[in-house]
Amino acid sequence: MAEKENFTEKRSTRRNFLKNSGLTLGGLVLGGAVTSLVVKNNEGTTTTEHEAAHGGGTTTNYNHALMFFTPAEYQTAAAAVERIYPEDENGPGAKELGAAVYIDHQLAGQWGNNVKDYRLGAFYKPGENQGPQTKLLRKDLFRAGLEALDAYSKENYDAVFTGLEPEQQDEVLTAFSEGKVTLYGNTGSGEFFSLLRTMTIEGVYADPMYGGNNEMKGWAMRKYPGSRMQYVNEIQSDEFIELKPEGLSSHMS
Amino acid sequence: MVTKLDKAQVVVVGMGWAGGIVSAELTKAGINVVGLERGKDRTTADYTMAHDELRYQHRTELMQDLSKETITYRSSLKQKALPMRHYGTFIVGDGVGGAGSHWNGQTYRFLPYDFEIRSQTVDRYGEGKIPGWMTLQDWGITYDELEPYYEKFEYMAGISGEEVELWGKRAKPYPTGPLVKTPIMKTFEEAATSLGYKPFVIPAANLSESYTNPDGIQRGACQYCAYCENFGCEYGAKGDPAVTVIPVAKQTGKLDLRTHANVLEITSANGKATGVLYVDMLTGEKFEQPADVVVITSYVFNNARLLLNSNLGTPYDPKTGKGTIGKNYCYQVTGGTTQLFFEDKEFNLYGGAGALGIEIAEYMGDNFDHSDVNFIHGAGIRSTQYGDRPIATNRVPKGTPNWGAEFKKQSIKYANSNFPVKTQGASMPHRENYLDLDPEYKDAWGYPLLRMTYEYTDNDRELVKFMATKTREIGEKIGADIIETSEEQGNFSVNKDTNTHNTGGVIMGSDPETSALNKYQQMWEVENVFVVGASSFPHNSCFNPTGTVGALSYLAAEGIQNYIKNGGGLLV
Numbered sequence: 001m002a003e004k005e006n007f008t009e010k011r012s013t014r015r016n017f018l019k020n021s022g023l024t025l026g027g028l029v030l031g032g033a034v035t036s037l038v039v040k041n042n043e044g045t046t047t048t049e050h051e052a053a054h055g056g057g058t059t060t061n062y063n064h065a066l067m068f069f070t071p072a073e074y075q076t077a078a079a080a081v082e083r084i085y086p087e088d089e090n091g092p093g094a095k096e097l098g099a100a101v102y103i104d105h106q107l108a109g110q111w112g113n114n115v116k117d118y119r120l121g122a123f124y125k126p127g128e129n130q131g132p133q134t135k136l137l138r139k140d141l142f143r144a145g146l147e148a149l150d151a152y153s154k155e156n157y158d159a160v161f162t163g164l165e166p167e168q169q170d171e172v173l174t175a176f177s178e179g180k181v182t183l184y185g186n187t188g189s190g191e192f193f194s195l196l197r198t199m200t201i202e203g204v205y206a207d208p209m210y211g212g213n214n215e216m217k218g219w220a221m222r223k224y225p226g227s228r229m230q231y232v233n234e235i236q237s238d239e240f241i242e243l244k245p246e247g248l249s250s251h252m253s
Numbered sequence: 254m255v256t257k258l259d260k261a262q263v264v265v266v267g268m269g270w271a272g273g274i275v276s277a278e279l280t281k282a283g284i285n286v287v288g289l290e291r292g293k294d295r296t297t298a299d300y301t302m303a304h305d306e307l308r309y310q311h312r313t314e315l316m317q318d319l320s321k322e323t324i325t326y327r328s329s330l331k332q333k334a335l336p337m338r339h340y341g342t343f344i345v346g347d348g349v350g351g352a353g354s355h356w357n358g359q360t361y362r363f364l365p366y367d368f369e370i371r372s373q374t375v376d377r378y379g380e381g382k383i384p385g386w387m388t389l390q391d392w393g394i395t396y397d398e399l400e401p402y403y404e405k406f407e408y409m410a411g412i413s414g415e416e417v418e419l420w421g422k423r424a425k426p427y428p429t430g431p432l433v434k435t436p437i438m439k440t441f442e443e444a445a446t447s448l449g450y451k452p453f454v455i456p457a458a459n460l461s462e463s464y465t466n467p468d469g470i471q472r473g474a475c476q477y478c479a480y481c482e483n484f485g486c487e488y489g490a491k492g493d494p495a496v497t498v499i500p501v502a503k504q505t506g507k508l509d510l511r512t513h514a515n516v517l518e519i520t521s522a523n524g525k526a527t528g529v530l531y532v533d534m535l536t537g538e539k540f541e542q543p544a545d546v547v548v549i550t551s552y553v554f555n556n557a558r559l560l561l562n563s564n565l566g567t568p569y570d571p572k573t574g575k576g577t578i579g580k581n582y583c584y585q586v587t588g589g590t591t592q593l594f595f596e597d598k599e600f601n602l603y604g605g606a607g608a609l610g611i612e613i614a615e616y617m618g619d620n621f622d623h624s625d626v627n628f629i630h631g632a633g634i635r636s637t638q639y640g641d642r643p644i645a646t647n648r649v650p651k652g653t654p655n656w657g658a659e660f661k662k663q664s665i666k667y668a669n670s671n672f673p674v675k676t677q678g679a680s681m682p683h684r685e686n687y688l689d690l691d692p693e694y695k696d697a698w699g700y701p702l703l704r705m706t707y708e709y710t711d712n713d714r715e716l717v718k719f720m721a722t723k724t725r726e727i728g729e730k731i732g733a734d735i736i737e738t739s740e741e742q743g744n745f746s747v748n749k750d751t752n753t754h755n756t757g758g759v760i761m762g763s764d765p766e767t768s769a770l771n772k773y774q775q776m777w778e779v780e781n782v783f784v785v786g787a788s789s790f791p792h793n794s795c796f797n798p799t800g801t802v803g804a805l806s807y808l809a810a811e812g813i814q815n816y817i818k819n820g821g822g823l824l825v
Contacts, residue, residue: 084656090665111312117339118323121694129328130335131748170657177656197656205643206307222668224603224643227304230476231604235435235638240599240669248302 063211064101067108068139076146077103079162083169084200091221092214099203102212103142106199112139134191136184142199144184145176145192152181207248216245227251255530255539261287261509263813264529264544266516266559267551269351270799271785271806273494273502274406275548277468278810280507284817287542288508289531291515291551292317292348295495300485306642310483313340315355317347321515321534322696324554326747328708330571330685336694336702341748343755344483345552349512350495352552352753353799357482357607357639358458358491360412361796362403362804364618365396365421370792373619374629382629387712388574388581388682389629390791393763394772396421399804406803407456410492411464411472414456419614432461432475437600437672438611441636444730450613455635456800457608458492468501479640481607491607514540517698519547519563519782526565526782532698546813549784550806556788557688557758558703566759566769566778571685571706577769578759579688582705583793585754586632586678586713588742589721591728594650594735595670602669605640612636616723617795618679628715632678632795634723641668648673650735674724674731680756680793681712688758709742717742754798756790761805773812773824774805780823781816785809 066074078100087093094100106112114137126133134141149161149172157168164172175181177197179190203212205219207227213219219226225243227250234241263279265272268290276286308314325334346352366373371389374382383389404425406412414427431454434442438454445452459475466472475490489496502508513534520527520541528543549556560566560578569580612635614620623629647664648671654660691704721740728736762768765777774789776782785806787798794801812824 085661086658088658088661090661093661114320114339116313116318116320118319118336119338120697121336124333124335126335127328127332129744129746129748130326131337131339131341131746133335133338173656200656201647202307202311202644207305210307219643222643222665223599224668227480228478229304230478231601232477234601235477235604235609236433237601238436241601243603248305251302251304 064098066101066104068112069100069104069107073143073146074100074104075162076149076160079169080146080149080173080196081200081203083166083173084197085204086166092217094200094204094212096214097204097218098212098214099200102203102206102210103199105211106202107139107142112142113137132191134187136187138195141183141187141192141195144187145189145196148181148183148189148192149176152176209248216247219245255541257541258543260528260543260545261285262544262817263287263546263548264289264542265548265550266529267291267351267549267555268349268494268499268510269346269550269552270353270494270498270802271809272351272548272550273353273498274409274803274806275550275783275785275810275813276502276508277498278807279813280502280505282814283507284814285507286502286509287544288502288510289514289516289529289542290349290510290512291534292512294510294512295349295354295485297485297487297489297496300487303484303487304478304480306644309355309480310642310645313344313483315346315348315483315485316340317345320697323702325691325694325702325704327704327706328745330706334691334694334704334706337747342746342751343753345554345753349499349510350485350493353492353494354485355483356458356491356799357797359608359610359797360407360410360414360456360458360492360800360803362421363396363794363796363801366618367792367794368392368394368396368399370630377619378623378629382623384711386684386710388684390581390760390762390767392772392791393761393768398772399808400424402804402807403800405807406800409466409468409497410458410803411460411466412456412458412492412800413461415453417453417614418451419617419620427456428466429461429464432457432459432606432609433477434611435600435605435609435638437636437638438609440731441611441674441727444727445611445613448726448730450615452611452613455608455610455612455637457606458799459606459608460490460492466497468497470497470501472496475606477604477606477609477640479603479605479642482639516551516559517562517700519549519559519565521563521565521779524779526779545781546816547782548809548813549782550786553755553758553786553788554688554703556784556786558690560759560769560784561690561703562700565782566776568689569687571687574684577767580769581682581757581760581791582686582688582707583680583682583756583790584707584745585752585793586680586709586716586742587676587752588713588717588739589632589676589678589724591674591721591724591736591738592648593672593674593728593731593733594648594667594737596734599669600672602638602641602672605638607639609639610635610637616720626715626719628712628719630679630681630712630716630795632676632716632720634674634676634720634727636672636674638672643668651737674728676717676720676724677795677797678713678716678720679795681710682757682792683708683710686710708745714742754787754793756787756793756798759784759786759788760791761789762791771824772808773816774809775812775816775824777823780821783809783813
């Protein structure tokens with residue numbers, strides 16, 4: 001803790017922080033954690049992770065870059081997640097929270113490649129209670145889904161998905177959710193929609209180290225305190241106790 | 254190439270609660286044990302980053318790697334079984350501690366009624382009360398016989414709880430008192446009490462206070478951090494084999510624990526096991542480990558599968574009802590929830606513990622008269638506070654879409670302003686609910702996968718309808734702005750998150766014709782093989798299974814010692 005406070009006082013660079021703290025191992029994952037530390041310890045300044053991500057601040061969010069999507073795919077994904085979880089009077093939507101960056105990073109890694117799934121044997125059409133039997137990997141399903149969003153939008157509205165009004169985007173997504181569209185490899189659009197929906201919620205509420213839930217604002221909207229270590233008093237209280245969210249990076253000290 | 258190793262006295266397959274308890278008891282008694290675990294070794298240091306909902310719950314960090322092995326599922330004999338390609342309805346543990354690392358910690362004893370369920374049902378209601386399809390049988394042991402072993406488990410794991418009148422008699426109180434009561438638990442308590450019920454705080458392996466167990470293991474109190482199910486406890490406050498029995502076994506110097514060791518087959522000759530064949534999960538190297546005694550403690554599914562893949566015991570045939578291995582697979586019935594939503598109340602639902610909750614016993618087992626209902630057994634009616642994590646828990650009133658503006662608005666509005674009154678019901682065996690080998694799908698080493706044939710029974714559906722009226726009654730008494738009751742039990746779905754309370758497949762009993770094991774968990778047909786786990790249960794009660802798995806593990810450990818002492822033979 002002392003080290004982190006020193007860092008804030010000295011307004012050091014991120015590079016120095018890494019050197020001082022010794023948190024230099026671990027590639028992407030630690031990179032994400034360290035970024036949120038930097039943001040947390042810069043609370044005294046006006047810099048936020050969001051601004052940083054969009055080039056408006058003095059620090060750069062190195063996590064905010066693409067591993068999987070093309071820029072156009074990223075824009076389509078960002079527009080789609082925003083309709084799943086839109087900005088409203090509660091606060092930011094999935095786009096601002098970074099859910100599309102989160103999805104990009106997940107699809108590039110072992111989740112996108114179905115590393116822990118059973119992939120052997122023949123793929124038959126399942127009965128209703130047997131779970132999905134899609135041969136497409138998640139990354140390929142998602143990419144096929146984004147392509148199909150554009151194709152369906154062009155056919156029905158004469159524009160790509162990002163060019164539609166929000167209400168039209170909702171109509172497209174509703175059609176996809178109801179399985180009305182067929183994707184690459186004869187896959188139903190419902191499987192893509194279900195993945196999009198699940199990953200959007202994950203991108204909104206997973207620890208910020210994964211690239212979404214920007215500044216823990218997803219948690220803050222629902223008054224979720226993140227990954228704190230104990231609630232012995234809170235749990236017995238008749239009053240609701242709102243706590244400032246803390247991320248996993250707080251467990252690094 | 255298979256490397257043949259020196260013979261072991263006892264080889265234990267799987268290092269969860271059952272394997273951990275058996276290993277601790279045998280090594281303490283001076284017996285050398287080789288412990289084989291397909292996953293990694295674990296201590297509390299593994300849980301430093303445990304409060305990561307995505308990694309542990311949704312990416313199933315502590316669970317079996319399905320790319321190597323899964324189950325196949327079909328709802329009836331007529332359907333073709335297909336593989337469970339990723340996790341949905343249940344999660345299967347992996348690594349030292351097994352499912353005992355990621356469990357919630359709810360630790361019950363089964364009722365005296367459970368162990369003699371067939372006899373007591375016939376005595377009280379007549380033979381006609383049991384439908385022809387229900388392969389209901391007594392367990393070959395009574396509650397009183399098992400009581401001291403429940404106590405051993407509870408004192409080892411440090412169970413926090415309070416006396417419940419409607420349960421079997423206890424010789425000693427729980428080693429620690431119950432967990433705290435939260436506002437939602439007090440709300441439930443008040444409503445249930447005014448309806449004439451006697452609510453109790455759920456017995457928990459989340460310690461209510463610091464505790465030193467009879468093995469000298471010291472652990473601290475639960476901090477209500479809300480990361481139990483799917484997660485390991487970084488404090489060691491949750492009873493976990495990795496912080497209790499495994500360190501005790503290691504300390505004896507008599508446990509040779511080998512991790513990443515996945516047992517493929519039990520080798521045998523002349524009606525006795527000769528050892529096991531295992532593969533190193535990291536290198537692919539194969540080893541033959543000869544042993545005098547083989548103890549299979551690798552969870553319900555793998556216990557049955559190992560026996561079937563090793564041609565040990567007689568496979569169950571649902572058409573004839575003959576054979577035992579794979580018989581009486583049961584689950585847990587949890588339909589009939591009443592969900593409450595509040596406009597102007599907020600609870601600290603971010604906090605909780607895996608076993609934190611309150612319940613009534615009046616509709617459990619045969620605690621109420623079943624003369625006028627079309628089912629046997631019953632359910633606990635309960636409200637729990639595990640801690641609502643934001644990816645997994647987004648309860649919204651019926652009719653709310655599951656995405657978009659309305660979903661966001663409602664899920665945030667009610668995030669801290671809802672809780673359910675739930676049931677946990679018993680699951681009765683059906684002649685056609687069973688486990689066998691899949692004819693088509695194989696694991697990563699070419700061995701057939703286990704095939705599950707299962708659907709909820711008429712007993713389950715009737716039980717849920719009845720219990721739904723009881724959750725409704727309590728829900729209405731509590732009072733809320735929106736009260737919604739789910740009145741029917743839907744069909745089983747391998748893809749829908751329910752619970753991991755799988756039981757049966759290698760069941761115990763007093764008759765070798767209808768059961769695979771005697772009460773010491775010793776195979777009738779292969780005397781030097783002991784099979785321990787919830788696979789032994791002839792049916793599943795209205796409780797989480799671990800307490801009973803623990804008790805049976807202590808009884809089995811005693812049986813194995815006697816078997817070695819006697820120089821073989823069936824135990825009586």
